[in-house]
Structures are given as C-alpha cells and as structure tokens.
Amino acid sequence: MSAAPAFALVDWGTTSFRAWATAADGTVLGERRAPDGLVTAGPKGFGRVLEEHLAALGVPAGVPAVLCGMVGSRTGWVEASYLDAPVGLDDLAARATAITHESRPVFVLPGIAQRTEAEPDVMRGEETQLLGVVAEGFRTGLVCMPGTHSKWVRLQEGVVEGFSTFMTGELFQMLRANSILAQAVQTEAAPSANDPAFEAGVRHALDEPALVTNRLFQVRAGWLLQGASPQSGLARLSGTLIGLEVAGAIARHDAANAPVALMGSGPIVALYERALTLAGLASPRRLDADACVRHGLLAAARLLFASKDSGR
C-alpha cells in the first residue's frame, strides 16, 4: 500500500462479509470478501472476526471502521435502531451507533423503517447504498434495488420519502429449488434477458398480475405438455416474478413518471433492464451495487470523522 489507510469500510450481512481499506480521499487500498456473515461470525465473536480481516488488509489498530447491514440488527453485533422515513440520508452518520471495541472506533449505521400503518417496511444495508447513490449525484427519483428482497425507493433531494420491499428474489429461489416447479427449471445456467420465455413472463405479469400464481404453475405444465426446456422454464419463472415487481412499483410509486436508477451487480441487471423496457419505462440510470455501498460507507465515514480529522 502506498497511502495509509484512513478508514475501514464494512458491509456485513447475514451470510457475507466485505471490507475495504481506503485512503482519506476514498482511494481503495485493499478489499476482502468472505462468507463470514452473522451466521458464522456470531459464534466466533464479531470483534475477533473484524480484526482478523482488517489485519489481513493491513489496517492498523486505531483506524476507524464503519459498518452497515444486518450486523446492526437484533441478531447482529449491536442493535442500531432504525431511523424513521421520511429521513435525509445524511442522518445515517449522525445517528450511527458506536460499539465499544478496544482496537479502534467502530460505528454501525442504522437501517430505515417506514412506520405508516398501511405500509410498514424496513431496510438494513440498502440505506447505505442509497447514500452512495446520492453521492453519485442521483438525488431525486426512484431507485430500483433488485435482490432477495428487492427495494424500490423514492428519493427527493437526498431524502428517503418512502419505499417498498418485494420478495422477488426469495420467491425465485424457493420456487426454483423446492417447489413443484423444480424439475421444470432444473438448470445451472442463469436466466437470459433475451429468452422469449422471459419476455412472455414479464408481459403476462404486467398485463394480468392477478394470474401470476397460475402463470407460475404453467411453467410446469409447459414442461410436461409442450416439452419446454428447463432453461426457458427458468427464464419464464424469473420474468413472471420480476414483471410482477415492476407492475407493483408502477402501481405504488408511479414509476412510469419518475427518473429511475437501477442499482445492481451481475446478470440480474440485464433482466431488470429488459423488464423495465417491456413495461415502457425510460432507460434507467445504471449504478453498481458494490460501488454504491462502498461510496455510502465512505460518505458516512467522512461525516463521522471529519471533525476529528480536522482537529488533529
């Protein structure tokens, strides 16, 4: 490393651990990924796991660490209480939870809760990505964040006004692995955005969302009766669930009339881009999920430690 590490930035989820060492200007000095999520890190001890990874990254004691994700949940290292939406993303740093830890200052960023009677919702981890989205200059519009529990977030000048979670990714995995559809979608390959079955799934869900659990069963029936391939079955399953999510986002957030940013990594981005196009939405701004969480953690670290740095 040429520059000295100024911050350790950690995205710590249920099943994964990612850390970056950065210079004060944000330059990435090192990165580390491990399957040390809450499930395995809890029993080992969060402090110990953190120090092992930071030692491997060459981050000396005393360098502050900023954490986000499920590590701040009730089953994590410390519970970082939710902020209530609507909330400005700058508040994430101001209301971070300090952890008593001998090696260095450690802060955990809070999640965000939407406590309206009609639409309760929560996020933990995505709020930090959103801070990165704002840091990238997307301050007003809708942010689509695909995942196990996809989020659609309404931003207004850097304020999270409201959001909705859709169980798209979890349903996809459950139906793929453990349902009557399993045989009909049994393939290692990822679904393709160019597969006509993906497009058909999206269109059906957009046109007639009420029929979606029937469309899902047709994945099996098409395989039984029409010899549909598992590859096309998987694409149809994926298209049906993503199409339903996009239909829901249009209904709830007027997605057709707002600038949309699509934040993701890997093959899922192409699937969502195709679904958004099929729904008649304008091309979304693409944002990389990994970069956003890192930028969000960095922005929070700067807010948290700026005054201390300037006082040195």
Next chain:
Amino acid sequence: MSAAPAFALVDWGTTSFRAWATAADGTVLGERRAPDGLVTAGPKGFGRVLEEHLAALGVPAGVPAVLCGMVGSRTGWVEASYLDAPVGLDDLAARATAITHESRPVFVLPGIAQRTEAEPDVMRGEETQLLGVVAEGFRTGLVCMPGTHSKWVRLQEGVVEGFSTFMTGELFQMLRANSILAQAVQTEAAPSANDPAFEAGVRHALDEPALVTNRLFQVRAGWLLQGASPQSGLARLSGTLIGLEVAGAIARHDAANAPVALMGSGPIVALYERALTLAGLASPRRLDADACVRHGLLAAARLLFASKDSGR
C-alpha cells in the same frame, strides 16, 4: 358387513391412500385411510399395498377396483394418459387404463390436460372429484377446488371446457415454513376467516394484485414494527394468497357472472367462502371434497362394470 362389496374405490395420491368398499347401490361398507402414497407404496409394490388394504376392508378377490390420482402418473403404478380438454366427464370411465393384476380387475382413471399453447395445464385426481360434482347435479358453472395446487374449472353440461391451476397452497406452506416470514407467522393455529388481517389480505390482493409480493413482506414488517401477532400474520398471508387466486379466477373465468361451486373439506372452506364474499361473488354451492371423489369413483365404476354386471 351386511351387503357384499361390489366395488373398491381408491383415491391414491403422492402422500395418501384412501379406499372405500361400497355396495352396488353406492352404500359405503367400509373406509380406510393411510399414509401409503406413491412415495411409500412405490418401493413396497402397488399391488401388494392395494391388496393389504382391501383385505383389511373385507373386500374379496374378484371385486373390481377403480383408482384415481397420482397413482396414474408417470411415477405411479401405471401411466394413465391424460384426456384432452374440452372433455366430457363420462369419458373418464370409457378411457380408463386397465392394470394387469391377478387378484381382481383394476382400472386407473385418466387425468385431464389442457394443451392450448397459451394456457397449458394439467389435473390428476380432481377430474374424478368433478365427476362427483356432476353426479351431485352441478353440471354448468365454475368449480373452485382449493388445495396445494388449487383448480378453477369451467363446466358446461358436464363437459370440462377449461381450467386453471393456482399455486396457492404450496406458496402458503413454503412461505409459512421456510421464508423470511416464518417468525412472523409462527403459530400452530389455523388462520381464521374472521380475522381482520385475513380480510385485509384478501382486499389488498383483489384491489392491487401487482403489489402482492410487497404485501407478503409487510407481514414481516408489521410484526417487526407494529407488534402484529403471528396469528394475524398467518391470516394476512393466507388472505393475500387466496385473494390473489380469486382475483385471478375472476379475470380468467369471469367468476363474477357464473354459478360457483366450492369443493373442499375442513377449515379452508370457510376461508374461501369469506374471500368469495369479499370479492362480491354470490354464495357458492358447497360440496364436500371427500364425498365428491367417492361419488366420482362410484360413477366411473358403474360405467365400467355396468355391462358386465348385467351380463352375469
């Protein structure tokens, strides 16, 4: 037994075995239920399992047996090819598959396939219940058959014109047991049709089906943020999925403008009745699922063996 058994009637599914011994006039002389579905009966031998149960029922060799259900699938005793819809239910007996079995004549009733390009679908077992529905005098209208894979069937003068499967029951079980919702719905009690959360779930799904995977996540968020009880969470989950199915049946089969029969057994009937009422449908005719399958098997047995009986 006072009368001599004339028929052995068997509903043989993936995980369950049910048999009735009946007199020629349909009087039930004995009933037997066992967990000897395909999964366990396959390895033991279908013929042996059948004879054990019929011996216990006091059905002598030579008395014919009529079977329906997954026993006629590719993984069952013998594959009984699907009939193609539209199809008259009298054809079930005429096109039954005979099994070579030394102790008695054995016939397996076929399932029904809907081979249209746009809406492939299959049933196996329900067709026999439908024969019972027709035998009870419901010959024209929509039959709602709740279950793991619920069916909605359009009947016209005893002809199955078309049908749709909805994955309602399977999704309910998967989400209840193995999803992020599990904690929020963890209760042994069955969901109640009178729970306001059930009604809210149904109404939301009817009003905005596109938002259903968001409504599902709200079951967890309501538990986290609003202290919603697992009992009300389970009712909301159930209402959401049943409401979506009813919305789909209205969209596909114009359920609001047809006589509807609701065929089921146990607590699920009250849930569907409530959902149908909330959707503005007229009170359905209620039919008992167990009685329907028995009556269907009996009707098929009479058609199959009437000529032989009269020739004795």
